[in-house]
Amino acid sequence: xxxxxxxxxxxxxxxxxxxxxxxxxxxxxxxxxxxxxxxxxxxxxxxxxxxxxxxxxxxxxxxxxxxxxxxxxxxxxxxxxxxxxxxxxxxxxxxxxxxxxxxxxxxxxxxxxxxxxxxxxxxxxxxxxxxxxxxxxxxxxxxxxxxxxxxxxxxxxxxxxxxxxxxxxxxxxxxxxxxxxxxxxxxxxxxxxxxxxxxxxxxxxxxxxxxxxxxxxxxxxxxxxxxxxxxxxxxxxxxxxxxxxxxxxxxxxxxxxxxxxxxxxxxxxxxxxxxxxxxxxxxxxxxxxxxxxxxxxxxxxxxxxxxxxxxxxxxxxxxxxxxxxxxxxxxxxxxxxxxxxxxxxxxxxxxxxxxxxxxxxxxxxxxxxxxxxxxxxxxxxxxxxxxxxxxxxxxxxxxxxxxxxxxxxxxxxxxxxxxxxxxxxxxxxxxxxxxxxxxxxxxxxxxxxxxxxxxxxxxxxxxxxxxxxxxxxxxxxxxxxxxxxxxxxxxxxxxxxxxxxxxxxxxxxxxxxxxxxxxxxxxxxxxxxxxxxxxxxxxxxxxxxxxxxxxxxxxxxxxxxxxxxxxxxxxxxxxxxxxxxxxxxxxxxxxxxxxxxxxxx
Numbered sequence: 025x026x027x028x029x030x031x032x033x034x035x036x037x038x039x040x041x042x043x044x045x046x047x048x049x050x051x052x053x054x055x056x057x058x059x060x061x062x063x064x065x066x067x068x069x070x071x072x073x074x075x076x077x078x079x080x081x082x083x084x085x086x087x088x089x090x091x092x093x094x095x096x097x098x099x100x101x102x103x104x105x106x107x108x109x110x111x112x113x114x115x116x117x118x119x120x121x122x123x124x125x126x127x128x129x130x131x132x133x134x135x136x137x138x139x140x141x142x143x144x145x146x147x148x149x150x151x152x153x154x155x156x157x158x159x160x161x162x163x164x165x166x167x168x169x170x171x172x173x174x175x176x177x178x179x180x181x182x183x184x185x186x187x188x189x190x191x192x193x194x195x196x197x198x199x200x201x202x203x204x205x206x207x208x209x210x211x212x213x214x215x216x217x218x219x220x221x222x223x224x225x226x227x228x229x230x231x232x233x234x235x236x237x238x239x240x241x242x243x244x245x246x247x248x249x250x251x252x253x254x255x256x257x258x259x260x261x262x263x264x265x266x267x268x269x270x271x272x273x274x275x276x277x278x279x280x281x282x283x284x285x286x287x288x289x290x291x292x293x294x295x296x297x298x299x300x301x302x303x304x305x306x307x308x309x310x311x312x313x314x315x316x317x318x319x320x321x322x323x324x325x326x327x328x329x330x331x332x333x334x335x336x337x338x339x340x341x342x343x344x345x346x347x348x349x350x351x352x353x354x355x356x357x358x359x360x361x362x363x364x365x366x367x368x369x370x371x372x373x374x375x376x377x378x379x380x381x382x383x384x385x386x387x388x389x390x391x392x393x394x395x396x397x398x399x400x401x402x403x404x405x406x407x408x409x410x411x412x413x414x415x416x417x418x419x420x421x422x423x424x425x426x427x428x429x430x431x432x433x434x435x436x437x438x439x440x441x442x443x444x445x446x447x448x449x450x451x452x453x454x455x456x457x458x459x460x461x462x463x464x465x466x467x468x469x470x471x472x473x474x475x476x477x478x479x480x481x482x483x484x485x486x487x488x489x490x491x492x493x494x495x496x497x498x499x500x501x502x503x504x505x506x507x508x509x510x511x512x513x514x515x516x517x518x519x520x521x522x523x524x525x526x527x528x529x530x531x532x533x534x535x536x537x538x539x540x541x542x543x544x545x546x547x548x549x550x551x552x553x554x555x556x557x558x559x560x561x562x563x564x565x566x567x568x569x570x571x572x573x574x575x576x577x578x579x580x581x582x583x584x585x586x587x588x589x590x591x592x593x594x595x596x597x598x599x600x601x602x603x604x605x606x607x608x609x610x611x612x613x614x615x616x617x618x619x620x621x622x623x624x625x
Contacts, residue, residue: 037147037204041066041114043134044123045076045107048151051179052121054080057104058180059208064117065107073107080105083180111137119204121173123151126276131155132163139165147197149173153224154277157217158190167192173201174221175210176561177269184560185210186221211560213553219280222549223561226568228277229289230536231269234262236293238313243528245313246331247519254490254517255482255529257565262532263313267306268322271299271313289535289595340506341451344368347423349440351378354457355429356385357485363410364486365514370423376415383413389486417443420452425510427455427479432582434461438469445470453503455479459530460586463523464496474500477507480527481516491516496523525590526583534583540568541599544619551619569619573612577619581606 038061042053045067053076057063067073084101087093093101106113111134114120120138124130131150138148148170150160161170172188185205189198198214205212215221220228234252238245249261266274275296282290299305299312306312310319315327344367348359351373359371359382371386373379390404399407412419417440420426426444430436437456444454454476456466467476478494491511495504504520511518521527526534540558543549549557555567572580584598605611605618612618 037118037200038062039064039117039119041117041120042123043067043111043114043120044125044151045069045072046123048175048177048179049121049123050076050079051177052123052151052175053105054083055175055179055208055210057101061104063105064113065105066109066111066113067107068109070109073109077102077105077107111141114138115141115143117142117146119147119149119201121149121151126152126154126273128155128159131160135160135164135170145169147171147200149201151175153221154219154273154280156190156219156280157188158192161190161192168194169197171197171201172217172221173205174224176223182561183209183211184223184557185212186223186557186561187212187214188217188221189214190217211556213549213557215549215553218548219284220277222543222554222557224277225281225543226536226539226554226558227562228274228281229287229539230532231262231266231274232278232291232293232296233289233532233535235266235274235295235313237528237531238263239293239295242524243519243521244331245329247521248528248532250517251490251492251519251521251528252532254488255492256533259563264324266296267312267314267316270306270308271296272305275300287595288593289539338501338505340502340509341424341453343424343453343506343510345370345423345425347372347417347420347426347448348429349373349417349420349426349444350429351382352429353385354481354483354485356382356389357483358427358429358457358481359383359411360386360389360407360486361481361514361516363407367410367514369411370414370419371411372414372417372419374415376413379413379415383408383411386411418447420444420447422449423452425453425455425506427457429457429481432458432461432579434465437461437466441466441469441476445472451475453477453506455507457481459527460525460583462525463494464498467496467498473498475503477503478523478527479507479511482529489515489517490529491518492527492529493518493520494523494527495520525586530583531587534580534587535596537568537572537580538584538596538599538602541572541602544569545599545601573618573620573622575612576614577602577606577611 040056040061041064042049043066045065053063053065065076084098088098122134124134150172153174157172161167164170171193174186176182176184187202202212234248238248245263249264252258252261275292278290278292303309304311307316310316314324317323317325346362346367347370348355349372359369363369371379371382387408393399394401394404426448428440456463456478457480459480463478467473477499480492482488482490493507508518540554551569555569558564558567581598581602588596610617613622616622616624
């Protein structure tokens, strides 16, 4: 009798087999069982199968306690999940999802075995996030029924599911699995077959650069992680996330990405190999970039690399008054921060009128804080009284800290530092808020480079907690110590970094944004799918294209050019699509059009 043709539309996906009951497989099984599917869990390890049942019992018990499930519903869910140690148990499944280790050999062995077990109309899905779905499908007797179904960890909580087609996949299989993902309450994103797909394709390049930054001793692990959480609003820092994912898993994904792209940004940082081969694979082993109180624990414990808190350090200088140069949003925001913290502030601009306008802007900001109950009217009035507007930098004669927040143009900043050098008293600290220019070039415009340092605030300064403290090779230890003390007094979190392009945040953020643009340029995925993937799969507060349009495409291009010039890495060259949009005057929200169009205000 002839084998019926492959047509999954003839049989709805009611019974699903999940092969591999580790953390990911167990999470997927829970999602399916909660959505009313019969779930066949298969693992060669009886212990793993038992652990999966225990995990489902525990999570559904918590749901009953929180009144999200009734006892009856919980009983039904548990009854729908059965575990086995033999692949034959998948014989009646409508869909099989394999979540075995990231190895071609293991996955191909499973898919080949399934060819002889399941029905002709059963869909076979691989949960890989690094291997080629096409290569896995080509090794199957029925490549048209093989596709990728990439859930994100933890599967019950994360909304994103990437549905990955190879050139061989039947559209009916894609449609059936997409409908299932929607039934599960997930948001499916259709993607083509390339290592990392959308979310991991962008995420792992960024994680790799963070590992390389740490390996180069540019910044401490704590400062790198704090910078990305506080500067970008991410739920976890990159090194903590690598420990959660597994250092060995990250290395495997990056190897696969590099094999295809040959982009140096995807070449695994050597430290990933060193940690993997030493068995320091992250949380699961109890040690990776950080140390944990036991394998599998999320609790970080002190180790030899943990910075000492408090203790005797370099004696800083006394700072009572602060001069802020500039009249834009950044300058007025920084002046507000210092005045709120009790410092006397001189806010100087190129004219008295501009300085008065900047002070008025601060007044409005303080009024909004009063309206929201964050500040009393009395405290707001006292804060505003501490700010003295001035139309000349001569007003900085007595300040202890002079800080510029003018245009991001090296020539303008150097001229301003030469002025600071003339008007500021001996011993005053001179700081720049540059986000990408060399701090040492500002320092060399003065006769006292030891007094110059970078203090990179983030916009809006009153709300954002992070300050990147940038030492040059000439910055004095007491100047560095003073600025860290000042950051604590103004309730900001300082992170230390050296004087190189992008510092921590922009050096990690902008290559990620640039890679997202390249994905669109290559027609791999749409703006909407990429933004959804990073918000739903990576926990990002904004998708890359939303963020680019907010930052400004001209600003983004300028930062990309600085990074490319500094590091000379071809992978950092600005995406041509970004250059074209800037040339066309499409700069983002401020012009009404960037990657998307916006209603005119």
